[in-house]
Amino acid sequence: MKLLSLKLPTSKLTTFSALNLASASLLLTPLLFAPLYSATAAPMEIDVTVVAPRQQNQVAFVPFAGDNVLSSIILNDLSRTELKVTSQGLPQQPRNSGELAGTLPVWQSLGIPYLVVGSTRSNRGQVITDYEVIDVKSGRIIQGKQSLTANNDAQSMRYAGHVIADKIYELITGTPGDFSGRIAYIEETGVGSDKISRLKVMDADGENVRVMTEVKGSIFSPAWSPDSNRIAYSIQREKSYPIIYVQNVSGGGATAVANYQGSNLSPSFSPDGSKILFSSSFEGSADIYQISANGGNLQKLVSWPSSEVQPSYAPDGQSFVFVSDKAGFNRPQIYRYEFGSGRVTKVSNSSYATSPQFSSDGSQIAFLNGSSAAIMNSGGAVTANLGNTGIDEAPSFSPNGKRVVYASRQGGKGMLTIKSLAGGSAINVPSSGTVRSPVWSASPK
Template structure:
């Protein structure tokens, strides 16, 4: 393939080639990778067509609930079930290389446990067999560590541990609840949620590894579920019951409104689009929305859809 500037007739970067296996899935993937390259050649910004989206599909309620962790292409095609459990799956997150997903599972009458699983198949490895609520894993930028929240030593605090397991290190130790950590892309800090300001007044804070300093990021109101964009300049979060985006200084830059599901949006790899779950006409819907043009498209599924999260484009 080649990209030609029509006005000048100049071929941008000459001919490019990409090989793929001769099957439908590989050819589709090659198409997405080429679209990424073409987009970058024209705009100078990496494309986000070859990243994948993980999400949870829930069917039934109470003891009858079945939850599936699914992965699909960024255009809504090729949906596959990675794992299925009797119970609930929470907060899936991708490893930086797009090969693994960490998530929490809560079965009937048991604590939530964080698992790590290869997207290409195989069993899930339990990471946090601790007697407490183990939730909201976040991979470090190099994929070697995981931040998570747990209440196994009392109130919920943020811990860091090796992504292959082992003994966790407690980072926060306030009397309030600290949850939902998310590493900054440079790995030097992370954002998290605390109710130290008062009951039902969650705020987003940033912890710096070097100094151990904590600062408040969100300005006021009810702010939860922070997630950085890949360049660290934006944070997607839940503002009250609305999906919203703020800059790294805490100023709200976009409000996507009430989606009917109290969850934050997730950025695409280049930060130009977001994906979020909503309910429309009793059906679960995944919506992908452009942040500059406002264009969006949706994909509906069975039951309730939750927690879509976009992987980085494979390197």
């Protein structure tokens, strides 16, 4: 990512800290340690301020001065998490920490632990945003003042809002935010020979939907590259086998990378983006293969008499999970293959488990548990059951593992649901067709 500007889809931005922790603390020191008495013999006067109990995860967000775009995006992003964000009924509208002089006790009396303030200004066709996240109890600016520079156009400003929300979330929780990633999914309309399938991409808040590919036929199992600049997926046209393609999100045509005489499905990029796992039946029953992300260098990894499908790389690249029906008809299970030893072990403990996908840290696996979207730990124990979605599909993790997206069918219409696993309101994105296979990317690099 280049510095000093931001222009999608090859986004560029600048984020830096202009104040270190020491200078941030000094900025508010006069507010915190003002003398309680003078050196004269005048009677001591003590002002007792009643401080409300500290409310965990609450954030006071002051809309940025000079801004009419970013603040609403940031507020909307943060409100979809476990953070409880308010911008109403605040005692003051400061643009920066310096404007808190003399009023910090008032903010402390609210019991809200975090305060976000900021402002925007224009400079040679760009918008510079300065913002601070303040620990209200101590008056400390967490990691100092932050700045971001973006081009002054709708796409760049929308992306900048998500990036700022990512940073605010990280400063408060210690976990990187997932708002600047994107979600790819399939939308289907029509049936049979009249079916039209579209591969769509949208922002992580459900807005800014774009069509990447449209075909007469079916699209299956999109997968993001680690740098979020490419998508692999399968297309099956009438009287043809599914073929795996790779396409740049920024535009241009798709390149066929697995065009074998069988069902080529479920691509999964390696963590370094150089290889792709997939399943294919061109040699008989479905087996698991690995190829170069540009096509070629085919290698068979798992070949049992049963069908092996839906491979997915582990984040460390040392193993992958896949699905096999070797346990019996209609009893698919999830297994792990280790690259170093070739050892295969069973992971799932359910009677029916398919569609595995790792969280970014490898500690959790999203999967389809019978007819319910579910999450299990790496040992196979189910940790969350999201219920029957109506179309038998598994959820997909956000980049930080705190949220999931999954497809469902409600009231006869397709729906995408983005849900926090730690609390916060869900986002429902309706569709005019059937929605399938949503997958969440990291922030573009």
